[in-house]
Amino acid sequence: MSQVVKKKFRCHPEPNECKGCGRCVNACPKKLLKLGSALNIMGVPYAEYVGDGCIGCGACFYTCPEPGAITVFEITGED
């Protein structure tokens, strides 16, 4: 019997490219992003990925107005 392999993902918000608008925080269906209290080089609190369980939907990536502030990785191996 074939086994359904559940894909795993990881979201990485780049602290120094985030302007702290919070769009990704609203967009994440799993509520895995939040704005921290530390400030980045632009002087704003930046989005952070908290916990795990990213489903790789891309909502945070497309809603983010910055070109490379958010990257979503697909985890292809555990090694």
Next chain:
Amino acid sequence: MSEVVKFGRPKGFFETFERRPGSIKKNMSYCPGCGHGVLHKLIAEAIADFGIQDKTTLISPVGCSVFAYFYFDCFGLQVPHGRSAAAATGLTRANPESIVIGYQGDGDLAAIGFNAFIQAANRGENYCVFFVNNAIYGMTGGQMAPTSLLGQKTTTSPYGRNALTEGYPLKVCEMVSQLEAPVYVERVALTSPANILKARKAVRKAIQISMEKKGFAFVEVLSGCPVNLKLKPADMDKFIEENMTKYFPLGVFKDVADEREPVKRAVPVYDREKVEETLYRAMPGGNEAHESLDSPLFDRELRVKIGGFGGQGVLSLGLILAAMGKYRNLNVSWLPSYGPEMRGGTANCAVILNKGAIGSPIVDSNCDLLVVLNRPSLDKYLPELGENGVLMYDSSTIKDAPKVKPGQKAIAISAGDIAEEFGNLKCANAVMLGAIGAMLTKYYLTPADAAKFQETAEAAIAECFAGKDKIVKMNAEACKLGFTKMQNAQS
């Protein structure tokens, strides 16, 4: 742990934004939560995915996205406010293989550039437009836009937009979709992830229509300006969804992409020979071989100005002179200037004859030949006569002999009276032409050139009044008469 990028910085952007001043080179210059960034990403992703960066030109507007060419790794053009559609038309017509993307805001597209835009849409120009509608002027600090909502408070509508004084928000999608030519018209909103994915689809479809050369594609994008709307970035989506989409409903307004065939327009020609053939040699008289002038007079540029009342044939006299030059292998220019009225106003024209290239068609100094048919023109243009210039004036309207400087010549001919005697006052200009011929014959032309004057004049008259045989004949006779009268007066 091994991993691959599922969603990451689109390849359609430069790796770093080197053109951006300052130390921040990875971010765009937009405020936090601005819709421009979201749309920029969708476009950058699409042009990279489609592999069209090498033939795409993105036209950046005037507005917050004025520096879009800092970011997109494709060709960029920055145009004056509202002129995106005009530039796009030129680009796609001149190079049908290029993919042109117009990126415009509400002030750029729906206010100052609306006519250019709607005409381009109506012509079905092959390019796509992304219209960022954020209901306000962002860059200049929150003034009312054509798309500001009723009741919306802006710095220029502090009591809220009032339909009676400011009109209704402009529904651009609705208007464009009524036109015959556009292929695809959709309105999307950059709000929830679901709506952004719809916008992504629309962006890709519009670009694909351009790639397939099917014509005009238009996507209106409802976008947020949290700063000027004084909203938290997170509350922006709510404002768009609750207020803007009520007046600007989302959806596809027109989609005939499947029915349309690729647009086929005349293929532009860049071969120099062919361009010259079309521009010059195909003109009347341009193809035949002509005898060149050998009088030393024509070894330098000759500058002529003719002035008079509108209706006296001032402009036609200039045209005939220019055509005569053409029939003797000279480069010529003719620059008319006239008032709004067809008869009775003042008119003048400048004619330049040159064996070499003509730099500017304007004659406002160093005039070699000044022909005036009325008093006001004499007063106005006499100061423009050059050192050894010749003034020819109609003594039937200018009674007292004009004072010219030493070296200059003033020659009178009662062109009006002669024409009246001849039977048609309208021929005064042709009489004047004949008089010019007699003057040139006496002072400047070699006998060989002089012998050809009448023949050349007749060819030029025939060209200028082509199809009106009676008028051609009458003017040719009046010219002959003017020549004889002048010759008699000179001897």
